Amino acid sequence: xxxxxxxxxxxxxxxxxxxxxxxxxxxxxxxxxxxxxxxxxxxxxxxxxxxxxxxxxxxxxxxxxxxxxxxxxxxxxxxxxxxxxxxxxxxxxxxxxxxxxxxxxxxxxxxxxxxxxxxxxxxxxxxxxxxxxxxxxxxxxxxxxxxxxxxxxxxxxxxxxxxxxxxxxxxxxxxxxxxxxxxxxxxxxxxxxxxxxxxxxxxxxxxxxxxxxxxxxxxxxxxxxxxxxxxxxxxxxxxxxxxxxxxxxxxxxxxxxxxxxxxxxxxxxxxxxxxxxxxxxxxxxxxxxxxxxxxxxxxxxxxxxxxxxxxxxxxxxxxxxxxxxxxxxxxxxxxxxxxxxxxxxxxxxxxxxxxxxxxxxxxxxxxxxxxxxxxxxxxxxxxxxxxxxxxxxxxxxxxxxxxxxxxxxxxxxxxxxxxxxxxxxxxxxxxxxxxxxxxxxxxxxxxxxxxxxxxxxxxxxxxxxxxxxxxxxxxxxxxxxxxxxxxxxxxxxxxxxxxxxxxxxxxxxxxxxxxxxxxxxxxxxxxxxxxxxxxxxxxxxxxxxxxxxxxxxxxxxxxxxxxxxxxxxxxxxxxxxxxxxxxxxxxxxxxxxxxxxxxxxxxxxxxxxxxxxxxxxxxx
Numbered sequence: 001x002x003x004x005x006x007x008x009x010x011x012x013x014x015x016x017x018x019x020x021x022x023x024x025x026x027x028x029x030x031x032x033x034x035x036x037x038x039x040x041x042x043x044x045x046x047x048x049x050x051x052x053x054x055x056x057x058x059x060x061x062x063x064x065x066x067x068x069x070x071x072x073x074x075x076x077x078x079x080x081x082x083x084x085x086x087x088x089x090x091x092x093x094x095x096x097x098x099x100x101x102x103x104x105x106x107x108x109x110x111x112x113x114x115x116x117x118x119x120x121x122x123x124x125x126x127x128x129x130x131x132x133x134x135x136x137x138x139x140x141x142x143x144x145x146x147x148x149x150x151x152x153x154x155x156x157x158x159x160x161x162x163x164x165x166x167x168x169x170x171x172x173x174x175x176x177x178x179x180x181x182x183x184x185x186x187x188x189x190x191x192x193x194x195x196x197x198x199x200x201x202x203x204x205x206x207x208x209x210x211x212x213x214x215x216x217x218x219x220x221x222x223x224x225x226x227x228x229x230x231x232x233x234x235x236x237x238x239x240x241x242x243x244x245x246x247x248x249x250x251x252x253x254x255x256x257x258x259x260x261x262x263x264x265x266x267x268x269x270x271x272x273x274x275x276x277x278x279x280x281x282x283x284x285x286x287x288x289x290x291x292x293x294x295x296x297x298x299x300x301x302x303x304x305x306x307x308x309x310x311x312x313x314x315x316x317x318x319x320x321x322x323x324x325x326x327x328x329x330x331x332x333x334x335x336x337x338x339x340x341x342x343x344x345x346x347x348x349x350x351x352x353x354x355x356x357x358x359x360x361x362x363x364x365x366x367x368x369x370x371x372x373x374x375x376x377x378x379x380x381x382x383x384x385x386x387x388x389x390x391x392x393x394x395x396x397x398x399x400x401x402x403x404x405x406x407x408x409x410x411x412x413x414x415x416x417x418x419x420x421x422x423x424x425x426x427x428x429x430x431x432x433x434x435x436x437x438x439x440x441x442x443x444x445x446x447x448x449x450x451x452x453x454x455x456x457x458x459x460x461x462x463x464x465x466x467x468x469x470x471x472x473x474x475x476x477x478x479x480x481x482x483x484x485x486x487x488x489x490x491x492x493x494x495x496x497x498x499x500x501x502x503x504x505x506x507x508x509x510x511x512x513x514x515x516x517x518x519x520x521x522x523x524x525x526x527x528x529x530x531x532x533x534x535x536x537x538x539x540x541x542x543x544x545x546x547x548x549x550x551x552x553x554x555x556x557x558x559x560x561x562x563x564x565x566x567x568x569x570x571x572x573x574x575x576x577x578x579x580x581x582x583x584x585x586x587x588x589x590x591x592x593x594x595x596x597x598x599x600x601x602x603x604x605x606x607x608x609x610x611x612x613x614x615x616x617x618x619x620x
């Protein structure tokens with residue numbers, strides 16, 4: 001770590017003469033300063049940032065939702081360290097666009113003043129030398145302390161960042177820990193590097209069922225940890241690896257897709273399977289295990305749960321899911337039909353997660369949510385200056401962002417006819433023509449569309465192109481509404497367990513039965529939202545009865561029998577209520593004292609009595 005005086009001396013030499021005496025600042029910092037100077041950036045200038053609009057940020061957040069969900073465990077783990085050291089945890093996408101900032105509220109406010117907030121790009125080109133942008137450029141972890149930032153306005157920051165690298169060598173984003181420059185975070189760089197390695201290690205949990213996967217290390221103690229080398233082979237060719245696997249074999253990411261296992265090892269992979277070890281081309285003994293490829297017809301439940309595919313929902317639609325995966329792998333478009341909230345996007349994400357394209361993007365576009373005036377630019381992209389109000393650097397467009405992966409067009413029935421014609425042309429020619437540019441760009445993506453509308457009726461009415469319908473509906477999946485499920489009790493139990501977490505809240509049999517008998521016109525989305533609200537409003541350890549349910553659910557006819565049972569003076573519920581009223585009476589109306597004597601919270605006591613004719617009054 002360079003001293004503050006050494007950094008000031010280095011800056012003076014660099015900005016006056018363009019050279020820096022050796023040893024004053026780390027080499028990556030000096031290389032970054034030189035790149036910034038070549039770009040024409042001035043140290044005293046303000047950053048060249050162009051923050052996303054609120055709408056654009058919402059689109060970017062949705063586009064990166066799967067990546068954000070993947071990183072969530074490590075972000076939450078770093079969150080505690082960030083708050084304790086007056087710092088913030090930052091997650092960006094592959095271009096350095098800030099997606100999330102969590103941690104110390106006080107420092108987050110100060111950081112926002114220098115644009116360290118969601119929706120702002122932190123590449124070297126826009127904000128000079130900084131941990132996020134420089135980590136992306138150098139493709140390695142780095143810390144940038146105080147005056148090492150190229151722009152003087154960012155000298156209040158002390159930042160440590162590590163790029164998150166995908167199994168095929170692609171940059172997925174950056175994890176950063178930033179705090180005030182006055183407080184050097186001694187272990188920050190080590191923490192973000194470890195968190196990035198854990199994320200990269202978990203990326204191999206899905207998408208490689210068709211590969212032979214090696215997990216190796218020179219030290220057997222390190223097997224099973226994020227420090228093990230992970231290597232995936234497809235037909236004897238190395239197609240994916242984590243950074244530790246590449247380093248153990250002396251390779252760079254350029255070797256992926258080119259070298260064979262015969263070039264890398266003296267022994268066959270069978271030696272690893274039989275003896276638990278093999279020698280690489282240099283004679284180094286590697287210990288580990290070999291995972292044989294699995295058939296794609298057998299879908300890993302873990303992969304589906306990772307995609308948000310609930311186990312009960314999985315049982316109901318497993319056969320349809322398996323067929324949809326095979327169809328997508330064959331590059332045949334899929335059309336998913338179902339009511340609002342029935343899980344069309346969840347189903348589609350699960351198809352992507354278990355398909356051959358799982359390691360490439362899943363790009364979701366809601367055709368009903370985009371204004372018609374913006375939809376063309378959002379889908380097809382545009383060049384700088386293509387129209388009034390266009391962003392100065394242009395836009396790639398969602399179709400090109402889906403290249404190599406899966407494009408999900410939700411509510412396709414709401415797409416305007418004019419854009420239907422352009423989409424059909426893209427599907428036929430496999431080329432996208434951005435606005436403002438006459439040069440088509442090749443694209444390769446699998447297509448999944450979804451709608452809650454009757455497209456055949458729209459075709460007859462002339463509101464949907466018949467040729468586009470036949471292009472996108474080559475294989476159709478219809479998801480059943482929740483009211484058609486015969487296993488709603490098990491579904492409620494499964495969702496409750498997933499959502500409840502450490503809250504230790506439970507449902508009474510009566511409440512569970514009432515939830516199971518409800519029609520749920522909003523399907524799975526409405527049910528999950530209701531359960532989240534119940535958990536959020538409950539006290540830890542509480543058992544929720546009928547009175548905790550929303551009024552519209554309690555009032556349905558299916559709950560009338562339960563309500564009658566609850567009104568039985570000999571029922572356990574009635575006895576509990578009588579005990580509560582007696583406790584308040586003995587406490588002379590002091591609700592807080594009565595709650596303490598009953599061993600429950602005051603809010604719980606109030607809520608349990610609110611369904612009576614009158615609200616209790618008493619001392620607070």
